[in-house]
Amino acid sequence: MARALVNVPTKVKRGDVVEIKVLISHPMETGFRPDPNGKFYPRDILRSFACTYDSEHVFSAELFPAVSANPFLSFTVVANQTGVLTFSWTDDKDQTQVQTAKIEVE
């Protein structure tokens, strides 16, 4: 679907609160922007984002057209165990993009 960038610290101490940054390329067309003919460009946005840590929910977001193009999100998780973080974005056409990142706990 689109190019996504995920920034997760690779080695952390157990119990640390780590910051995670995600960025995905998407126009986030609001549906309120007029084209040269005075009609509106049809709405096309990413509706939701979710992050799971070893398939346990840690953070999710419901997005509206007021979120900028190429949505950027930064949030925190508690690093309790070495595992896999899974990030998924879903758009208006119900297409989902999934990205994973490993996190290693010392």
Added chain:
Amino acid sequence: MPTIQEDHQPAGASRRAVLTGAASAALIAVSPAARATMSEMDEAIAAFTKGAPIKQGGVKVDIPILLESGNSVPAVVSVESPMTLADHVVKVALFNEKNPLPQIAIFTFGPKSGRAWVSTRIRLSDSQKVVAVAQMSDGGFRMGMIEVIVTLPACAEER
């Protein structure tokens, strides 16, 4: 050289006049029908809280007060909470006063989030209030807000 500048100045001025004219025309065309009003924001907040009372304070919305462009505005929301299993923030919703839609985003947290903190980038169509409402694990609601000035709004310009 000065003569060239003099030649260019009137052209520049008229170009600016045309551009601002076009921009305000676009705004007028869009604004009456598609613009959230103060009451729409209140309605959206009431829909989120399901009518429950909201306490002021404990929620911080961090946005630069003066913004050159409304297209990509860095916004940070943080809620004071120990984020334990017994006492944590469940959801944080961001609302605005004057965009076409009152909602901006709804974030869901859990005790594994560690902190009730989120950073993102949003669009603002005008100088306005941005409100964050947090739903706590005990069912209570808290809110915080910030008033920002946008000199070049989102939606007005055509890419």
